[in-house]
Amino acid sequence: MAENDLIKVKGIVTRSTQYKDNDKIISVLTAEYGLISVYCHGARSNKSKYLTSTRLFCYSEYVLNRKKDFYYIKEADYIEAFFDIVNSIDKLFLGQYFLEVVNEICVEGERQDGVLRLLLNSLYALSADLFPPTKIKSAFELRACVEMGVGPNVSNCRNCGVVGEEVYYFDLVNGDMLCKVCLMSYEEEQKYAYEKESMGTYIAVVPSVVVAIQYVSNSKIERLFSFMLNEEPFRDFSNICEKYLLHQVGKSFVTLDLYNEQIKK
Numbered sequence: 001m002a003e004n005d006l007i008k009v010k011g012i013v014t015r016s017t018q019y020k021d022n023d024k025i026i027s028v029l030t031a032e033y034g035l036i037s038v039y040c041h042g043a044r045s046n047k048s049k050y051l052t053s054t055r056l057f058c059y060s061e062y063v064l065n066r067k068k069d070f071y072y073i074k075e076a077d078y079i080e081a082f083f084d085i086v087n088s089i090d091k092l093f094l095g096q097y098f099l100e101v102v103n104e105i106c107v108e109g110e111r112q113d114g115v116l117r118l119l120l121n122s123l124y125a126l127s128a129d130l131f132p133p134t135k136i137k138s139a140f141e142l143r144a145c146v147e148m149g150v151g152p153n154v155s156n157c158r159n160c161g162v163v164g165e166e167v168y169y170f171d172l173v174n175g176d177m178l179c180k181v182c183l184m185s186y187e188e189e190q191k192y193a194y195e196k197e198s199m200g201t202y203i204a205v206v207p208s209v210v211v212a213i214q215y216v217s218n219s220k221i222e223r224l225f226s227f228m229l230n231e232e233p234f235r236d237f238s239n240i241c242e243k244y245l246l247h248q249v250g251k252s253f254v255t256l257d258l259y260n261e262q263i264k265k
C-alpha cells in the first residue's frame with residue numbers, strides 16, 4: 001500500500017487514550033490490518049463527529065489516512081456499539097477483560113478475522129444477555145487460544161494414546177492430556193529430574209469437560225456458546241479455560257482480577 005492512501009475498514013475500538021487537550025489515540029481491531037493505532041484529531045470535543053465512533057466497545061466503519069506507521073481518522077460511520085454492558089459492573093469488567101486480551105494477542109499487519117468475530121460475538125452475547133457471563137468468558141478464553149494458534153489437543157492421552165478413560169489430566173503448558181497411568185509414571189520420572197520447573201501443571205478432567213473443550217475449539221463462532229455442562233464439570237471447564245489462556249499469554253490481567261473479585265461479592 002502506498003503511503004497517504006485512504007483506506008476504508010471496519011473495526012472495533014479496543015483501547016482509547018487521551019492525547020493533548022482534545023485528541024485521542026485509539027486501538028482498533030480490524031480483520032484486514034490486525035490491531036491498528038488511529039490518531040483522532042479533536043475526538044474529545046463534545047462537538048466532534050467522531051465522539052461515539054472513538055469510544056471503547058464501538059464498532060464502526062472508518063475511512064483512514066495512513067502516514068508512515070500511523071493512521072489518521074478521516075470519517076467514521078457507527079455500525080454497532082456494546083455500551084449496554086456498562087449497565088452491570090461485572091459485565092463491564094468482563095468486556096474490558098476481552099479488550100485487554102485482544103490488545104495483548106493481536107498485532108498490526110496480521111489478519112485477525114477470527115479474533116474480530118470472536119470479540120464481536122462475545123460482546124454481543126454479553127450485552128444481549130444471551131448466555132451467562134461465566135459461560136461467555138470461558139468460551140472466549142479458550143477460543144482466543146485457538147485463534148493464537150495454541151488450541152488444545154484433547155483427543156487422547158498424548159503419551160500412550162489411550163481413549164475412553166473416565167478421567168484425564170489436562171496439561172496447562174502443552175494444551176494436551178495424560179491418562180492417570182502416564183501422569184503417575186511421568187511424575188515419578190520428574191522426581192529425579194534436575195529441571196523440576198519444566199514439569200507441567202495438570203488439572204483433572206472428566207469426559208464431558210473434554211467434549212466441551214473440543215466443542216469450543218472447533219465450533220463455528222456463531223455457535224460458540226451452545227454447549228451444555230452441569231455445574232460441577234462447568235466449574236472445572238471454566239478453571240481450565242482461564243488458566244490455560246493465562247499460561248499461554250504469560251501474564252495476568254487487571255480487569256480479570258477485578259471481574260473475579262466482583263463476582264465473589
Ligand SMILES: [Zn+2]
Pocket residue numbers: 157158159160161162178179180181182183
Ligand atoms: Zn497414557
